Amino acid sequence: MQNNHLYTINDSESLTLWRFPKQADDSPLQAWDTADKLLAEYVLSNIAEKDRLNSALIVNDNFGAVTCHLNQISPSVFTDSKVSELATTKNIELNNLAPVKIETDTEALKNYPLVLVKLPKNLDFLQFILQQAHQSQFQDVEIIAVAKATDINKSVVKLFNRYFENVEVSLAKRKSRTIKASGKQKSPYTSFQAWQKWQHNELDIYNASNVFSRSSLDLGASFLLDYIPNTANKDVIDLACGNGILGLSILKTQTPNSVIFSDESHMAIDSVTKNLNSNGFENSNIKISTIWQDCLTETEDESADIIICNPPFHQQKTITDHIALQMFNDAQRVLRKGGELRLVGNQHLGYFQKLLTIFDDVKVLATNDKFVIISATKN
């Protein structure tokens, strides 16, 4: 059997690391890649200054591999992702390591002299991290980033150069590279917008840098907006809400009893909060709340009448339906009897067949050339 969860540090030390949710024992998936290991090894062999080493912030560590490897330097962690927070905490506990401070406020990116970044797929998010690091309280802040060699191209290096004078890219080692950046640019790039705004049906939609569909309305969401059910006096959840466009549209046009906005991205929740205020819903009579959670794990059983959802089908770079499936199962548990999950999906994802195994009554309400709208009712 493959032992894909054994992370070897050296001849005498290893860690057991799982993804979150935990993959099967014999799964070929791993909770780390060669870039994670390169980052941890690079830091331990190249950063000599003890004060700097013991004030490191690890950013975007998917399942906590870098954090566990570097546990001896007591790092802090910045993450936007609830799943990543849960994975990191679980892997720390499993390996009996010391707990670490986990930061979610983006201001934290300014408070550490050593910032260790696993390069995010989303380059707006990378640019935001670099912009914040440039505004660090430490004039001599140092960034060490790492990625697969194929992901470090000219446009990535250009982003580092916008904010830092000294940018060094290493040779490839085990198909990964490091980028080291220091020396704040005296005239950094100023045109990058931490918040991007677009409008839909007189709603102002602000989007933080790591939010899905940050620059325009998603096509799937647009199709679902034509099939929003009647929510009058109902308890509604906007599941995987992103910037909140679905729930905000309901608040604009209908009178539900309550709306909960839920997402695993902290920047999505921050965006919803800004959008509730900027569209005048902060003093609404409707009960409105936001929650940063993995699917609906923290939401009570039988507490909602309608759940609307445009589910994700990626986890980082991997196409997967495990998150959507967890969302369907959670929705079935959280809906009251007679309650409905209304969703949009790409036709090729086969959600209809999957929902039939979970819900009593599943109907296709509409299709277009790309998407399908499905209603799944709990009887």
Ligand SMILES: C[S@@+](CC[C@H](N)C(=O)[O-])C[C@H]1O[C@@H](n2cnc3c(N)ncnc32)[C@H](O)[C@@H]1O
């Ligand atoms: C396709 S986007 C939909 C966003 C928004 N509702 C829209 O229609 O534009 C999917 C959303 O799922 C969120 N997501 C991904 N994995 C999740 C998880 N495990 N739990 C909760 N939300 C998750 C992402 O952060 C993203 O905002």
